[in-house]
Amino acid sequence: MGKGVLKYGGKSGILPKIRPVFKGNPIRAKLPFEREQEAKVEKGFAEGIPLPKRRGYTFHRVEPEKEVLSVKERIARTIDRKSSENVDLSKLTEREQWAIHRDTIRREFLRSAYLTEAKRLERIDKIKEEQYKKKKKAEAQIGIHEESEAVKLTIPTIESYLKGPIMRQRTKEEQILVEEQRTLNRRTQELEEKSAKATQLLDLYHAASNFITTEEELEAAIVEAFEVRVTDYDRTLDQVKNKLNSAISFSNDSEISRKLIEDRALGEINGKPGLETVKDILSGHAETIRREAEVAVNHDKNF
Amino acid sequence: MSFVHLANFCAHIKNCTNVNISTTSVPFTRLHLQVALGLYKEGFISSISRGSITGPDVTPVDVTPDNISTRRLWLGLKYRNNQSVIRDISLVSKPGRKVNLTKEEVKALASGLTVRFIKPLQPAECIFIKNVKENEVIEIQEAAKRNLDGVALYRVK
Numbered sequence: 458m459g460k461g462v463l464k465y466g467g468k469s470g471i472l473p474k475i476r477p478v479f480k481g482n483p484i485r486a487k488l489p490f491e492r493e494q495e496a497k498v499e500k501g502f503a504e505g506i507p508l509p510k511r512r513g514y515t516f517h518r519v520e521p522e523k524e525v526l527s528v529k530e531r532i533a534r535t536i537d538r539k540s541s542e543n544v545d546l547s548k549l550t551e552r553e554q555w556a557i558h559r560d561t562i563r564r565e566f567l568r569s570a571y572l573t574e575a576k577r578l579e580r581i582d583k584i585k586e587e588q589y590k591k592k593k594k595a596e597a598q599i600g601i602h603e604e605s606e607a608v609k610l611t612i613p614t615i616e617s618y619l620k621g622p623i624m625r626q627r628t629k630e631e632q633i634l635v636e637e638q639r640t641l642n643r644r645t646q647e648l649e650e651k652s653a654k655a656t657q658l659l660d661l662y663h664a665a666s667n668f669i670t671t672e673e674e675l676e677a678a679i680v681e682a683f684e685v686r687v688t689d690y691d692r693t694l695d696q697v698k699n700k701l702n703s704a705i706s707f708s709n710d711s712e713i714s715r716k717l718i719e720d721r722a723l724g725e726i727n728g729k730p731g732l733e734t735v736k737d738i739l740s741g742h743a744e745t746i747r748r749e750a751e752v753a754v755n756h757d758k759n760f
Numbered sequence: 761m762s763f764v765h766l767a768n769f770c771a772h773i774k775n776c777t778n779v780n781i782s783t784t785s786v787p788f789t790r791l792h793l794q795v796a797l798g799l800y801k802e803g804f805i806s807s808i809s810r811g812s813i814t815g816p817d818v819t820p821v822d823v824t825p826d827n828i829s830t831r832r833l834w835l836g837l838k839y840r841n842n843q844s845v846i847r848d849i850s851l852v853s854k855p856g857r858k859v860n861l862t863k864e865e866v867k868a869l870a871s872g873l874t875v876r877f878i879k880p881l882q883p884a885e886c887i888f889i890k891n892v893k894e895n896e897v898i899e900i901q902e903a904a905k906r907n908l909d910g911v912a913l914y915r916v917k
Contacts, residue, residue, distance in 0.1 A: 599907050615797050615808055619896075623790050624823045635826075 478574040482526035488582065490589045528575045536564045656732045663729045761791055761890065763855040769795060770849045770914055777837055777844035785811065785832035788823065792833050794897040795913070798888050799835075802899060804846050804916055807836030852878060852887065852912040859912040861889060869912075870904035878912065885917035 487495070501519040502508055508516040526534075540561065546554050627635065669675045682690060716727075724731040730738075737743040769786055776784045786792045788810065799805045809816040812827070816834040823831050838845035853859045861875065869875045869887060881887060887900040889910035903910060 596907075599905070615793065615800070618793060618810075619790065619797070623788070623793070624825065624828055627825060631824075 478570060479526075479528075479531070479578075482523050484526065484528050484531070484575060484578070486525050487522070488586065490586050494589070528571050532568055532571060536568050540564060652732060656726065659732055659735060660726045663726055763851065763853060763858075765789070765791060766795065766913060767851050767855070770851055773835075773837075773846060773849050777846050780839065780842075780844070781837060782839075783807075783816075783834055783836050785813070785834045788828070788831035788833045791897075794890075795888070796833060796835055798886075798897050798899060799846075799916065802886050802916075804838065804886075805835050806838045807834075809834045809836075847917050849914060849916040851914050861909055861912055863907055863909045866900060866909055867904045870900045881915075882917060885915060887915045888913045 502516070504518075508518070510516070541557055544557060546557070549557070669678055720726060720728070720731075724733045726732075734743070737746075765787075769792060772784065772786060786796070793808075796805065796808050800808050810821070810823075811817045811832050811834045812821070812830045813832055821827070821831075859876070859878065861869065865875045866889065869878060869881065872880050874880050878887075881900070888897050889900055889903050889908075889912050890897050891903065891908045891910040894908065897913065898906070898908065898910070
């Protein structure tokens, strides 16, 4: 046996396809399992699709099944009917006698071939049916797959987490609370921004008292800065230079921070009334307190 | 589902087992829970519990939009003879190369064959796949048994 021959089932070369003994019509009607298999496959031409045309051949939407021609019928048609009966062999020549004899042998061979093939096909059918049943059973079993006992006992909790949503959404009450909180946050922030703006505006207002608005004031300021307080200007310049060159000087910073702390503690801006004081006066709250205090003082004096 | 998050998960587990840490936490997501459950079922980790960034919960806490950012999944890692049970864990599909396996390929892989570039399964090794239809992470043997297809996620040994 040459190399690579086993690949072809131990046969040398590729043999031609085995010709079927029963050609054309089937020898039996389709079995139930075959019909079941065929039912799953869509066949034929769909409605609305024109059928092809060929001379001498009629196309059908669904191909009709071929007529069953059983083995018995085949034998009757091709063997029994054509067998030469009632022939007087004595009247024939030897050659003719042999011809009849040969034909009889051939017919018998064909008969036995038909019967053997029918048996073989029957066996194959049985095997196929069994295989189909097995496959169906296996598929059914796949559908009812069950987890092992260990899995059932140990992991129901985690499985339950996975069944529902991972995160619980807020309830209506919680959602309302969150929205309220958000509104509050937004408003607080807005208030802070507005008060900061108002403070800045007040700061500007206070600072505006020192603004130079007339020519005379400008003259006076220039004279004071460059003629009267020349030394102050020099000292400030020195301070700036020192600050730039050396480390932080604490003397002046401490003064500034003291003022800042005072302002913050008393709610003032550069020693002038702060936003809260202005608000109290504008709303009349300060006046009310003052009157109440006066009433209280007078009441104390009377007793 | 994010392969990046899965890659981070794998890298984190690997880092933890390399330095012999007993418990670790990962973000609390469905994918992480599924993956951790797969590892737990196959015996690669010893425990799974919900918790926050501070530690596992003593009393159960609801997961809500308000606390989701602090929720974590605490995993107990397994060691034997001072060796981590998880020797290696790595992605099969990458963010740029997703591996969709058909039913036949799943069966081939489960029976120890090479499928495309995926090396055959070694003893004590698992490959996890994600079935999109069922939306679950399954071990390849189970997937073959149940005749399922899916995306190959990661392999662990």
